[in-house]
Amino acid sequence: MLNIRIEKTQNPKPIPGEDNPLKFGTIFTDHMFIMNYETGKGWHDPRIVEYQPIVLEPSAMVFHYGQEMFEGLKAYRTDEGNVLLFRPDKNAERAMNTNRRICIPEIPAEDFVQAVKELVAVDNAWIPTRPGTSLYIRPFIIATDPFLGVRPSDTYQFIVICSPVGAYYPEGLNPVKIWIEDDYVRAVKGGIGEAKTGGNYVASLAAQVKAHDEGYSQVLWLDGVERKYIEEVGAMNIFFKINGTVVTPKLNGSILPGVTRNSVIELCKHWGLPVEERKVSVDELVEAAKTGALEECWGSGTAAVISPVGHLRFEDNVMQIKDGGIGEVSQKLYDTITGIQLGKVKDEFGWTVQVK
């Protein structure tokens, strides 16, 4: 249990109105959580202070060797005015796994969740209320040693910031077009693909720019070894409904283990749908699209929750799914998960955590 010092700002900012849509990740709340690490001293000085710039030496390791990690989760305001977090323990657990992979000292899961909860409580007035809106929470850790040698840093900062965000689909669920990439690679087994760290995202930029130029909103990655098995979308995991079975790539070391991915699998099983976590080749998809066996496709992630995919392209193969419309399972998953997040659907799984 952390003993968090709270220094409230003397200069609160105006909370943005909700008449205009809130653009993702551009506006930040009044406060931030900070905790420092130093070898020999451990994690120390947890505090909630005014939202403020980070001041680092130019030689700080994070600028040179990418030793940085992050998480993303959301707080929701219910109709009754309660504040709910969705499975923050899963983010805390994944943060520990990321930290282990990239040699950042671990933070106990309960401390991670406590930091998030206390910060959200302090800035709870910033949680928007309109349907589909939420408070996006971004915990992250950066390596701060002022040293140009390559080795794990001896000092770190763990920081949490919050940003009120608008509805991902202001006009209701809308299927996206996805580009299956066969030139660039995001990650490979033995690498850092299952860790939530900057290196995976910088690796994705060039393909993302290419896909956008072709009129696609996101990139679906293939494995880095055989270049034939589906991995993930970078900001989302991917699901297919093939001949009545829900199929998603098995976690293999280069796929990020999404919290929403896990929730989708649990819900589908709970509903009695057959679920397979296994290798899915792009050839299987092309074939299933031809025969009509590919009944649905959707992405799962914290930002969009569920993102129906209406259109996949791999080289010259264009796969139209549900005639570009929304599948029944996609819609049901979206309604159920957002319903649980907003306290409107009974939480049978104990996924929501109330912030007092």
Next chain:
Amino acid sequence: MLNIRIEKTQNPKPIPGEDNPLKFGTIFTDHMFIMNYETGKGWHDPRIVEYQPIVLEPSAMVFHYGQEMFEGLKAYRTDEGNVLLFRPDKNAERAMNTNRRICIPEIPAEDFVQAVKELVAVDNAWIPTRPGTSLYIRPFIIATDPFLGVRPSDTYQFIVICSPVGAYYPEGLNPVKIWIEDDYVRAVKGGIGEAKTGGNYVASLAAQVKAHDEGYSQVLWLDGVERKYIEEVGAMNIFFKINGTVVTPKLNGSILPGVTRNSVIELCKHWGLPVEERKVSVDELVEAAKTGALEECWGSGTAAVISPVGHLRFEDNVMQIKDGGIGEVSQKLYDTITGIQLGKVKDEFGWTVQVK
């Protein structure tokens, strides 16, 4: 040609004496070069100012998505008191390639070199004089947009800092022990391995810690696809002399194209040694070590220049090379390249550039 504004510090720091060895990358000179980028405005406001902290919003993209690149080169002081750079045009060219791969706006090679030269000229009193010492120069670029969406940043800072460094081998060339890694992977074809960006370094930390724990100083990486071909050492490229031929892994998209690597190849060819850039399997090495065909092994990089390798380990195979001593070609390369860098050996290749 940049019009660089120079604002000299009013508070110069004491320049460290050379009686104690200078530890790599810990002490920085009085000044730094900074230039900003903004979409629509391009690179602008090049300036040399007092060495000072970097102040960024917590949401700055470099902290989250790893969009950062760096270079490394050295300035040397000759016995005549001249200041020489070693092939800065090659660093500028590689910087352009890195920038292209990770969607950072390019800096013209001549501007890159000019920034380095003017900064070294301003801080030239910091270049140490003892044998083996130099001024290490670290140009780097960081993405600074205060935005949590994943896309290339619209704003950047290009910064150059300098650090006086001691001799890499204070007691003369000393062979190192290297661990060939078969579990973790640094990079894969299609990824960012040939770019000088943080993501490749963070990916290397866990294996480096493991190798250190086993008593090895560095990790030699295998390819991420077949896990059998030699790639590079992370801080160095690798060379073998097998049956009289100098062999080094061919650049394949996941190996960093080292400036010293290129210089070694050119020198060996100039000396009439057969040189092969090709795939080298770890099995070939194990076999060559057994038969005695593996005559030498060395690494090449900016920090060490040439680092003889006396001992390689792959799984249970321990390969002792030259009975752990230094090979003739390794020694000759070290003497020649450091000789050129210090103006003691005739520069037949036009590799050195004088700073006025």
